[in-house]
Amino acid sequence: MSPDDALMTEVRNGDLDKLAALYEKYHRPLFAYFFKMTSNAPASEDLVHVVFCKVLKYREHFRAGDGTFAVWLFRIAHNAGIDHFHKEKPFHNAENVEDLDLESDADPVGDLERKEKAARMRRALNGLTDVQRETLILSRYQGLTYEEIAKVMKCREGTIKARVFRAMETLRGLYGALEKSS
Amino acid sequence: MSDKKKERLLAELMRGDVLPEKEARVKAFLRKKGVDAARLAEYEDLWKTLGEVDVPEPSEAMHIRFRETLEEAKKQTWRAESPVPAGKKTFFGLAGAPQWAFAASLVVLGWFIGFQLTPRPERGQIQDLNARVNDLKTAVLLTKLESVSAPERMKAIQYAEDAAWDDPVRDALVQTLNHDSNPNVRLAAMDALARRVDRPGVRDALLGSIEHQDSPLLQLALADVMVALDEKRAAEPFRKIIADPEVYFSIRRKLEEAVAKLL
Numbered sequence: 001m002s003p004d005d006a007l008m009t010e011v012r013n014g015d016l017d018k019l020a021a022l023y024e025k026y027h028r029p030l031f032a033y034f035f036k037m038t039s040n041a042p043a044s045e046d047l048v049h050v051v052f053c054k055v056l057k058y059r060e061h062f063r064a065g066d067g068t069f070a071v072w073l074f075r076i077a078h079n080a081g082i083d084h085f086h087k088e089k090p091f092h093n094a095e096n097v098e099d100l101d102l103e104s105d106a107d108p109v110g111d112l113e114r115k116e117k118a119a120r121m122r123r124a125l126n127g128l129t130d131v132q133r134e135t136l137i138l139s140r141y142q143g144l145t146y147e148e149i150a151k152v153m154k155c156r157e158g159t160i161k162a163r164v165f166r167a168m169e170t171l172r173g174l175y176g177a178l179e180k181s182s
Numbered sequence: 183m184s185d186k187k188k189e190r191l192l193a194e195l196m197r198g199d200v201l202p203e204k205e206a207r208v209k210a211f212l213r214k215k216g217v218d219a220a221r222l223a224e225y226e227d228l229w230k231t232l233g234e235v236d237v238p239e240p241s242e243a244m245h246i247r248f249r250e251t252l253e254e255a256k257k258q259t260w261r262a263e264s265p266v267p268a269g270k271k272t273f274f275g276l277a278g279a280p281q282w283a284f285a286a287s288l289v290v291l292g293w294f295i296g297f298q299l300t301p302r303p304e305r306g307q308i309q310d311l312n313a314r315v316n317d318l319k320t321a322v323l324l325t326k327l328e329s330v331s332a333p334e335r336m337k338a339i340q341y342a343e344d345a346a347w348d349d350p351v352r353d354a355l356v357q358t359l360n361h362d363s364n365p366n367v368r369l370a371a372m373d374a375l376a377r378r379v380d381r382p383g384v385r386d387a388l389l390g391s392i393e394h395q396d397s398p399l400l401q402l403a404l405a406d407v408m409v410a411l412d413e414k415r416a417a418e419p420f421r422k423i424i425a426d427p428e429v430y431f432s433i434r435r436k437l438e439e440a441v442a443k444l445l
Contacts, residue, residue, distance in 0.1 A: 031237065073414040114234060
């Protein structure tokens with residue numbers, strides 16, 4: 001049993017304090033997942049909160065043998081995201097992500113170039129379908145294997161790989177077009 | 183079929199899931215399928231740029247919200263685990279078949295001892311009988327506090343409300359308060375002790391337990407008790423907790439309020 005699974009098992013058995021350790025480890029990856037999906041920091045914070053409320057509510061349903069805690073957590077996040085999408089369409093309307101005050105490098109020229117590329121990528125990501133974007137975000141950032149992502153999104157591993165490929169193809173076109181127009 | 187294979191292999195290549203010894207073969211296959219070296223480099227560059235998309239830091243408000251939700255959940259769990267609902271209170275505050283069996287055995291034992299002491303129940307003998315029954319109740323309480331089941335330990339603590347209050351009971355509750363693995367059980371022990379704060383040693387035991395508590399739930403509950411008792415000596419151990427940089431902001435704020443009230 002992984003350390004995270006052991007902690008969640010203790011939470012399930014009544015030691016709720018152990019959830020604080022899991023929150024410390026996972027709040028940022030979850031926030032990043034939602035932020036990359038929504039480009040909306042307050043909505044992403046709300047969604048992280050919803051996920052941990054659901055973890056508390058459904059803690060007795062956690063079974064370490066059914067998969068890792070991370071898979072269970074992102075499955076909850078995936079469902080919370082779907083609920084949010086249904087209520088809040090269109091999804092990318094909250095704030096201009098280019099205006100976000102993100103960390104900067106010591107090298108101002110390199111920093112500017114990197115920021116421009118990242119801004120282009122954010123815009124290109126927003127051009128993908130929700131399913132393509134989510135598959136790519138889970139594949140690229142969350143440290144989950146394709147098999148685990150398939151469990152999160154309730155489909156076959158082969159489907160995930162095909163989605164990644166098609167998302168990369170679409171992204172290549174969108175990113176290239178943005179690069180030419182800038 | 184081969185397109186599916188191409189998609190699968192490209193997805194695996196992006197993530198670095200392809201074994202180094204197989205990489206050249208995979209790339210050769212992809213070239214045959216129209217993914218030349220330039221296209222592959224383009225994918226790799228895109229994949230790298232994807233990793234450079236920054237994310238802002240979540241706000242402190244999100245953390246405070248989580249901690250407050252967690253504290254509320256713990257309080258609800260504690261209430262839910264409180265063993266006997268008022269309407270179902272039974273003999274010695276116990277419910278369930280094993281407890282009834284125990285209660286019945288006490289009656290039989292009492293009758294047997296009483297029988298041995300007849301024909302005339304003199305005052306001293308009755309007192310002796312009561313003392314034996316109390317000893318038995320204390321022994322059961324202490325045994326149940328050793329149970330591996332948290333709900334059983336919670337029941338034992340409630341049982342302490344009815345048991346004769348003596349040093350072993352007090353010490354067992356203090357031990358539970360300071361060392362039980364379950365914070366809800368520790369909270370129940372604290373409540374039981376706080377109700378007997380007029381008894382010798384209890385006030386000091388509560389005071390001494392502050393430094394043992396790493397659960398915010400217990401820290402806040404003890405702060406409430408200390409403020410209610412106006413126990414000024416508690417300010418110092420609470421200051422030590424406040425000085426810990428890992429203490430949650432909302433907990434620190436509440437402990438600072440408690441210290442201010444104590445001084």
